[in-house]
Amino acid sequence: MTEFIPPGTRFHSLPSPFPMKRGGALHGARVAYETWGELNPAGNNAILIVTGLSPDAHAASNAGNADAGWWEAMLGPGKPIDTDRWFVVCVNSLGSCKGSTGPASLNPDTGTLYRLDFPELSIEDGADAAREVVRGLGIERLACVIGNSMGGMTALALLLRHPGLARTHINISGSAQALPFSIAIRSLQREAIRLDPNWNNGNYDEATYPESGMRMARKLGVITYRSALEWDGRFGRVRLESDRPEEEPFGLEFQVESYLEGHARRFVRRFDPNCYLYLSRSMDWFDLADVAGGDVLQGLARIKVEKALAIGASTDILFPLQQQQQVADGLRAGGAEAEFLPLDSPQGHDAFLVDMERFGPAVANFLAVL
Amino acid sequence: MTEFIPPGTRFHSLPSPFPMKRGGALHGARVAYETWGELNPAGNNAILIVTGLSPDAHAASNAGNADAGWWEAMLGPGKPIDTDRWFVVCVNSLGSCKGSTGPASLNPDTGTLYRLDFPELSIEDGADAAREVVRGLGIERLACVIGNSMGGMTALALLLRHPGLARTHINISGSAQALPFSIAIRSLQREAIRLDPNWNNGNYDEATYPESGMRMARKLGVITYRSALEWDGRFGRVRLESDRPEEEPFGLEFQVESYLEGHARRFVRRFDPNCYLYLSRSMDWFDLADVAGGDVLQGLARIKVEKALAIGASTDILFPLQQQQQVADGLRAGGAEAEFLPLDSPQGHDAFLVDMERFGPAVANFLAVL
Structure with a gap:
């Protein structure tokens, strides 16, 4: 099957072998990413965006690709994630088909496509892969990691597994564990x-x-x-x-x-x-409670960030508001200055993509005081 | 395809031809029904139950079939719909496969199963067919018509098309029109x-x-x-x-x-x-606003009943509470003493089948003062 890679995509080679959480390892794997803005000399203005199930790394137009991205209204000069100030990196999830290695990629061990020979994929693998990109770009510490939907899970996994990698976190319509309706x-x-x-x-x-x-x-x-x-x-x-x-x-x-x-x-x-199939199942498996004897708030409390914001839409039935409330509560229990901000968007889970009137200021205000 | 008819089911022959709302007519068609209790000499203690998409007419155990029915906890001696007091009739919807004529029945004109030759089915056809059963049982006027889910639509169609057939109405997790999510x-x-x-x-x-x-x-x-x-x-x-x-x-x-x-x-x-397929589509088509120039409240206001109760569950995403509120508001605008009673059931649309603690008293209290 074909991969679907936007023009201007950049690639970071993962260490080979790249061990996978549930067993097995990838060889010669890569992560697709794009960037906006410039890393400042102090290296303290970097933001990482981790995405939902389907998006590529092209969150917004940039030098490499003038096409509008999937978060065009959120990201750019003067926009809520202001690329005049921030150096922004967006990665395509490991396991996807938009440039990062996944089941649709060639398996170098066999010379054929991975298909179902791809190792079992966890949210944590995507987090580890994103961390490699961050380090590869010379970023010691992110000012913020922003995760939407599935990316909200990935961001939490990243923060838990790589303490100190990010100062702050915005969790958007995400959750710390999959619940039975979803x-x-x-x-x-x-x-x-x-x-x-x-x-x-x-x-x-x-x-x-x-x-x-x-x-x-x-x-x-x-x-x-x-x-x-x-x-x-x-x-x-x-x-x-x-x-x-x-x-x-x-x-x-x-x-x-x-x-x-x-x-x-x-x-x-x-x-x-x-x-x-692989990405969908990785979400079902994700449960931050696994590291804390089944207590999801305890799992969240193991994450150490200075500040956090958890936002979502009141009409979201897939990642309902109480899950963002839980993220804020748990991070606060871990010592973060964490805010839960429920937004009254009619557009459900997708509101963060379209309701810029509500989601834009929420993100901008958080970043403004960093 | 086989029909699935519980033992003890009774049948009422529809007039032949039986005209269908969207065109065509059925010949030699029938409606399956069951009854509980006795019609009193005054003939004023009859209740009709019209059902959701899938149930048969066996709402509860009775003389003809000792098996528990799909509303066993609601219907019987001493239960919320007390069959010591009420003569209760439950019909299987026209178009179903549980005894009433539908696409799985033999088409007498061809000697083969109807399948997709069955005429287009509307909620209103089910209402007209149910009315024939009521009349066939010698009931001039129902004390109450109770409709659940799709049956809530059927009941409203019955009340609109056959004024005076029922004194009162209980609409349970129903609606006056299908909305885009459902x-x-x-x-x-x-x-x-x-x-x-x-x-x-x-x-x-x-x-x-x-x-x-x-x-x-x-x-x-x-x-x-x-x-x-x-x-x-x-x-x-x-x-x-x-x-x-x-x-x-x-x-x-x-x-x-x-x-x-x-x-x-x-x-x-x-x-x-x-x-x-036929029953499902009939729900999508149903819109009481059709008779009132697109105004659903006006459509409801054309219904004349003395008293009405509209109840539903706060967690219902298929027939959300505001639709039961609308039913009560519209019937009230038509002159009924109409109450909207939102119930805080966690079981969603199916709550009326399982949450007897909340739905039982609501129904019992309404019937008690008739």
């Missing part, structure tokens, strides 16, 4: 892919891509990324133009169905199904 | 069935039943019928015993996944996929 959703997304005959235990190619499974998985994702409240106002019960082909029984009829279909079409064939 | 969920459930190659445009049989599509649809249903809050306490992050077969990559690992799997297994092959 596990159930992701399990069903994986099942949709696995049930697609084209998946074929990971042995598909361009001609036999498991498209219907990926479409189902993406649609279910989008349903849980947004909120009922937003959709009531946005779509209501508006119908599509009535030229739907009559020969397709039970075909699309409402705008909301067409919206999901559009999202699915833009996603499939731009993301590798095996990578999706 | 449409999106149901659309995805239908897509899972349609994508199953075994569905084959409705032309499956026992040997080629679209099992994986139905399993996906049911799992997604169960996820939206319950609540994240309930599952946090019930499943947390508990794993299955570790004897999962290693040969199945990305197989089940958490208790919540096994819970969904169990629900799916108990559902598939006990419900006809075409019936599922």
Whole structure:
């Protein structure tokens, strides 16, 4: 399967072998990243961004790639993460297909694609890989690590496993452990892919891509990324133009169905199904309580940062607000000056991508006083 | 495909032809029903129950069938719907496969199963069919019509289309119109069935039943019928015993996944996929605003009942509380003494089936003063 690498992506080679948390190791692996701004002489203005499941490292336009990025409104000169002041690094998660080594990459030991031979992937592996990029860029200590969604997990793993690597932390719509509702959703997304005959235990190619499974998985994702409240106002019960082909029984009829279909079409064939399975499962496995005898607050309290901010959207059903509250509470128990800031965004889990009116100032205000 | 008819089910023949709202008509169709208690000489103690998508007419044990029904705790002597006082009728929805005529029934015009030749099914058709049963039992006026979930839609359609048929109404976790989040969920459930190659445009049989599509649809249903809050306490992050077969990559690992799997297994092959598609779509189509120029409150206000109660669960994401609030507000605008009673149940949309502590007294108290 193809990897999907934006132009201008840079690469950092991981130490070889690169040991994986659940066993095995990668050889000759790499992490894709991009940067914005300049590291200052004191080396104390670096910010690391770790992402959700699907984004690449192209968070915003930069010298290497003028295209708008997935967080264009948040990141740039004069923006909430102000690249006139900060040197910002965004990494593509290990295990992804956007330039970092993952199941869609060539396995140097065999000369064929990893597919399901890729070792079991944990959130912690992504954190360790991100740390290598930070060190490789000559950064001794990050001013802040910012993690969104799955990246909120990755950031917590990074802080726990690499004490002192970051002074502060912003956790956005993230969590310290996966809970059963989100596990159930992701399990069903994986099942949709696995049930697609084209998946074929990971042995598909361009001609036999498991498209219907990926479409189902993406649609279910989008349903849980947004909120009922937003959709009531946005779509209501508006119908599509009535030229739907009559020969397709039970075909699309409402705008909301067409919206999901559009999202699915833009996603499939731009993301590798095996990578999706690996990253999705890594989230289910993540539990900061594992290091503290099952007590997630104790696990969080082992993290040492000076300041932290945990924010999220009141309408998020996938990473509900109480999980960001928990992150703030736990980090505070560990000695951080930690704030929990619930935001009244209608856009659900995805609000941090679109509701700049609320998320922009929250991030800007935190960074302003660092 | 087989129909699934509990022992002791009774049948009422619909007028032939029985015209359908969106066109076409059924010939020789029937509605399955069961009863509890006795109609009193004045004929004023009858209650009709209309159900959600999947239940049969066997709401509780009775003379014809001693098995526990799907609302066993709610219905019976001395229970909230006290069959020592009330004569209770529960109908299986038209279009279902539990005894009423639907896509899994024989089409008398062709001698073969209807499958997708069944006319387009509306909630209103189910309401009209239920009304025929009521009249067939010699009931001039119902003391109350109680509708759960989809049945809440059916009850409103019944009240609107057959003024005077019921004195009062209890709407439980129902709504006056489908909103985009629930449409999106149901659309995805239908897509899972349609994508199953075994569905084959409705032309499956026992040997080629679209099992994986139905399993996906049911799992997604169960996820939206319950609540994240309930599952946090019930499943947390508990794993299955570790004897999962290693040969199945990305197989089940958490208790919540096994819970969904169990629900799916108990559902598939006990419900006809075409019936599922028809009933599911009928909910998406339902909109009481259609009769009032797009104003749902005005549509509700056209319903004339003396008293009404709309109840639901705070954790319901499929039929959220504001929809029951809307039902109460609209019925009140139409002149009813209407109460909205939000219940703090953790079990989501399914709470009315399991949280008897809250739903039982709500129903009992309403009926007690009739």
